[in-house]
Amino acid sequence: MRVxxxxxxxxxxxxxxxxxxxxxxxxxxLPSVATSLDYTFFCSEPGQRxxxxxxxxxxxxxxxxxxxTPSLHTGLFREVLRKAGLNPYLLKVASIREHCAFxxxxxxxxxxxxxxxxxxxxxxxxxxMPAQERKVDVVRSAAVLGGGVAGLSAALFLGERGxxxxxxxxxAELGGTVKRLKSIWxxxxxxxxxxxxxxxxxxxxRNVVVRTSGRLLGLEGxxxxxxxxxxxxxxxxxxxxxxxxxxxxxxxxxxRGRKELWYGKDERILTTSDVEEGSRLRLxxxxxxxxxxxxxxxxxTIGRPYCSKICCVNALRVARMVKEVxxxxxxxxxxxxxRAHPKGAEELYEQLQREGVIFTRAAISEVVPLREGVVxxxxxxxxxQVFEKxxxxxxxxxxxxxAEDAREIASLLHVPLDKDGFFLEAHPKLRPLESPVKGxxxxxxxxxxxxxxxxxxxxxxxAARLFTLLxxxxxxxxxxxxxxxxxxxxxxxxxxxxxxxxxxxWDEERRKVRVDEAACAGCGLCASLCPSSAIGIKGAGDGxxxxxxxxxxxxxxxx
Amino acid sequence: xxxVLVVGGGIAxxxxxxxxxxxxxxxxxVESYASIGxxxxxxxxxxxxxxxxxxxxxxxxxxxxxxxxxxxxxSSFVRGVxxxxxxxxxxxxxxxxxxxxxxxxxxxxxxxxxAMKNAYDEFNENLSRRPAIYIPFPQAVPQRYLVDRxxxxxxxxxxxxxxxxxxxPTSAIDFAMEDRTFEEYFDSIVLCTGFxxxxxxxxxxxxxxxxxxxxxxxxxxxxxxxxxxxxxxxVIGGRHPRxxxxxxxxxxxxxAVEAPxxxxxxxxxxxxxxxxxxxxxxxxxxxxxxxxxRAYGKGYEEFYRAAQEEGVVYIRGIPGEIRxxxxxxxxxxxxxxxxxxxxxxxxxxxxALGVRPKREAxxxxxxxxxRVDPYGFVKTDPGSPSRTSERGIFVCGMASSPKDIAESxxxxxxxxxxxxxxxxx
Numbered sequence: 001m002r003v004x005x006x007x008x009x010x011x012x013x014x015x016x017x018x019x020x021x022x023x024x025x026x027x028x029x030l031p032s033v034a035t036s037l038d039y040t041f042f043c044s045e046p047g048q049r050x051x052x053x054x055x056x057x058x059x060x061x062x063x064x065x066x067x068x069t070p071s072l073h074t075g076l077f078r079e080v081l082r083k084a085g086l087n088p089y090l091l092k093v094a095s096i097r098e099h100c101a102f103x104x105x106x107x108x109x110x111x112x113x114x115x116x117x118x119x120x121x122x123x124x125x126x127x128x129m130p131a132q133e134r135k136v137d138v139v140r141s142a143a144v145l146g147g148g149v150a151g152l153s154a155a156l157f158l159g160e161r162g163x164x165x166x167x168x169x170x171x172a173e174l175g176g177t178v179k180r181l182k183s184i185w186x187x188x189x190x191x192x193x194x195x196x197x198x199x200x201x202x203x204x205x206r207n208v209v210v211r212t213s214g215r216l217l218g219l220e221g222x223x224x225x226x227x228x229x230x231x232x233x234x235x236x237x238x239x240x241x242x243x244x245x246x247x248x249x250x251x252x253x254x255x256r257g258r259k260e261l262w263y264g265k266d267e268r269i270l271t272t273s274d275v276e277e278g279s280r281l282r283l284x285x286x287x288x289x290x291x292x293x294x295x296x297x298x299x300x301t302i303g304r305p306y307c308s309k310i311c312c313v314n315a316l317r318v319a320r321m322v323k324e325v326x327x328x329x330x331x332x333x334x335x336x337x338x339r340a341h342p343k344g345a346e347e348l349y350e351q352l353q354r355e356g357v358i359f360t361r362a363a364i365s366e367v368v369p370l371r372e373g374v375v376x377x378x379x380x381x382x383x384x385q386v387f388e389k390x391x392x393x394x395x396x397x398x399x400x401x402x403a404e405d406a407r408e409i410a411s412l413l414h415v416p417l418d419k420d421g422f423f424l425e426a427h428p429k430l431r432p433l434e435s436p437v438k439g440x441x442x443x444x445x446x447x448x449x450x451x452x453x454x455x456x457x458x459x460x461x462x463a464a465r466l467f468t469l470l471x472x473x474x475x476x477x478x479x480x481x482x483x484x485x486x487x488x489x490x491x492x493x494x495x496x497x498x499x500x501x502x503x504x505x506w507d508e509e510r511r512k513v514r515v516d517e518a519a520c521a522g523c524g525l526c527a528s529l530c531p532s533s534a535i536g537i538k539g540a541g542d543g544x545x546x547x548x549x550x551x552x553x554x555x556x557x558x559x
Numbered sequence: 560x561x562x563v564l565v566v567g568g569g570i571a572x573x574x575x576x577x578x579x580x581x582x583x584x585x586x587x588x589v590e591s592y593a594s595i596g597x598x599x600x601x602x603x604x605x606x607x608x609x610x611x612x613x614x615x616x617x618x619x620x621x622x623x624x625x626x627x628x629x630x631x632x633x634s635s636f637v638r639g640v641x642x643x644x645x646x647x648x649x650x651x652x653x654x655x656x657x658x659x660x661x662x663x664x665x666x667x668x669x670x671x672x673x674a675m676k677n678a679y680d681e682f683n684e685n686l687s688r689r690p691a692i693y694i695p696f697p698q699a700v701p702q703r704y705l706v707d708r709x710x711x712x713x714x715x716x717x718x719x720x721x722x723x724x725x726x727x728p729t730s731a732i733d734f735a736m737e738d739r740t741f742e743e744y745f746d747s748i749v750l751c752t753g754f755x756x757x758x759x760x761x762x763x764x765x766x767x768x769x770x771x772x773x774x775x776x777x778x779x780x781x782x783x784x785x786x787x788x789x790x791x792x793x794v795i796g797g798r799h800p801r802x803x804x805x806x807x808x809x810x811x812x813x814x815a816v817e818a819p820x821x822x823x824x825x826x827x828x829x830x831x832x833x834x835x836x837x838x839x840x841x842x843x844x845x846x847x848x849x850x851x852x853r854a855y856g857k858g859y860e861e862f863y864r865a866a867q868e869e870g871v872v873y874i875r876g877i878p879g880e881i882r883x884x885x886x887x888x889x890x891x892x893x894x895x896x897x898x899x900x901x902x903x904x905x906x907x908x909x910x911a912l913g914v915r916p917k918r919e920a921x922x923x924x925x926x927x928x929x930r931v932d933p934y935g936f937v938k939t940d941p942g943s944p945s946r947t948s949e950r951g952i953f954v955c956g957m958a959s960s961p962k963d964i965a966e967s968x969x970x971x972x973x974x975x976x977x978x979x980x981x982x983x984x
Contacts, residue, residue, distance in 0.1 A: 016791075040697060040786070041698055043621075044620075044697070046697065049702070079625075157976055161979070184941075305861060306858075309856065337852045337853065340821060343936075343960040346812055350819055382895055429610060429964050430615050432965045448857040456944070457943075462972075465972055467582070468578065
């Protein structure tokens, strides 16, 4: 068999920690290797062309690409094979970047490991069989979880494009956090006004079904045909959707968790939301107002090391509100870094400085409510001096934390959360709107704190992406899925219990299992556990696994 | 079928073009440079994941070139636009490459034969030289050569034997080629024109252009890059600097240079570059002078912390002046946290340049009659961040405000939603 080996440098990523030339030379010498090449970036256009030309010129029958992790560019390299007239599934990718070069700087050790990984892929490649993608119909409908500004924007876009939309909100009414805001920065319109226009359109849309006071109970199926079980006011309901948009938002950090801040115990201590939602802030002339930044953010001690992105601007907005009513008031912000980053925020920060708002870079160590005022003790980190100041009001600018039901929903949807408990993106840079599971998208603050404009934008963007995914009416799936031999299946149902994709169904009549090919991800968990060897993955049989292992051990299996 | 014009082939333009073409629209992507990829392809790595920029972008660039629904026009610009009913009649000029794209196989024979080897390589921030016939960078899309008319001895001075044309195996080189202007109709336009960087010469006190050791952040990015002039080694004037000092907010948050706004990306790219230096330069010392560290995005705060843990020293204060002494630089900075003025001796100073609206795009914005903010960024509707003041014209990426890569990608996908609404998908 003529196998081609292509070893990628990945810029310096691989080349600096793996001896790519030694690898190329080693594989050049092996009898089954028809060609062995190395290049800076095989994923680039010249790189792809090199592979294509080698396939054509040398009549390659199998291709092994040693590069980054297979999850990154396997699809792209398959296309190259297809264009060169080779079946796209006659490809093996060896991960010599993540599994070798990124591991450490021991070039010799990394190179040795890379050699074995490539050898393993080379042996396994001989067992590959040509295959075809599976064409699976998709349902032209969508489920949107969460009826805040992101969810409403998404639902409206999809409904307008003619998709059937099911919008589920856990609260009794739509609108989420934004609805409660008196005024939205920088436009100044009220949150209620923004939401009511969206809400009216969604509620009156013939393509959108809205369920409030609802809860997701379960999920079956896979991309293109999900079945969502929901608890709604009408009892348990089931909806079919081709894809799902998660727009469950985030909630403000609850400062009651930090007793030393006295929030909820002393009425002079408020949060920015309290101030914005209705004025519990009763200002007298010459009032002294302190605003504390980063409450519940950038704080390792309470397990919230991340920056919540929106709270510096919230603090500035509250300072602005106070100054508007009482220009003579003493307003002082206590901050670590002033993250006035959105468009127009730096200018607001500047304006407030001109208007006399004091910005003190400080770490607050103590809040002491006394009859004459609330005492703040801390250290001014500019002057390296400890201070004690008395205020009439203390406003806490709280960060955002994941929604209460984030973990539950993530586990029902089988999508991962990040270390902070927000939904994890498929790729933080290039696929910030998608979860790692095809057809499940992430809008608004579900994947991390976002401001209103970003939430609307991400809701609409997710909707556009999902619309494109579903608009053709079908999708193509990889041909890797489990198959059951009826003759061997004893009906023990071990496979059914372990399948995380719920792709294995029990056939009561025949007392055997069968596989839902559309739901099966081809992970192979069932195959590894089946005591009767009755279930296996097409295209990854025992023969191939043995070849792979022999490559890793550097012992040719057949000879 | 509705047709959409996308102006600008950076990450935002690439994303919106692919989204729209995937949804079944016919897209024309116009890029003024000879390759798509924009600013992102010039980066070595991206924060906060330290993904290599080429690895994640080149496949998308190739997708654009291969997509049946996308017509790619590089070395091209919009010359004129007029509205005709609901449509736009757009005049596009494609500058002559002097190499026929349909014939060039990018073999590189011409490059070897070229008599002019000393043209400045703009892709590498002029830190290296290239021939007059060239491909902008190894992963360029399209993979086609072009002749730089300013440095080509034949085109500029009429004095060359044109060996390039003789050696070309496909006779692709054609010095008779002329700029071509044509008209096309579009139903919608998406502006992804990107940004310029602040010109550090405006801040005389930092000595850029005067002292060899003073670099811009983009120059450093090219030096760090595997595809850069030094293959990733940090060499300045033959020396290997060991002590680096970064200055943040150069041309941002600064009324003196008429830029009171925050450029949003410099805090993080500085943290990234600081970490890369720590990783690659043995025994390096790295200092960052800052006002506020705006590590606001997902995973950014943790990235900033990691930089500090790896030994990057953050100094709160922006230096007043820099002077050269022997082969090193003396930076005078007041650390406002400890209230002490210090003179620091370093080998290299890196200026973290802020962003500016794209100068080249100003005329286009005027032609389209769209509103811009006082700095020149496109004004948008807060309820729909891609909508401009004109119907049917949308914007994404840095053209409307400073954004990082992830934000540019999200804004591009949102712009695709707006286009779909406008053309009635």
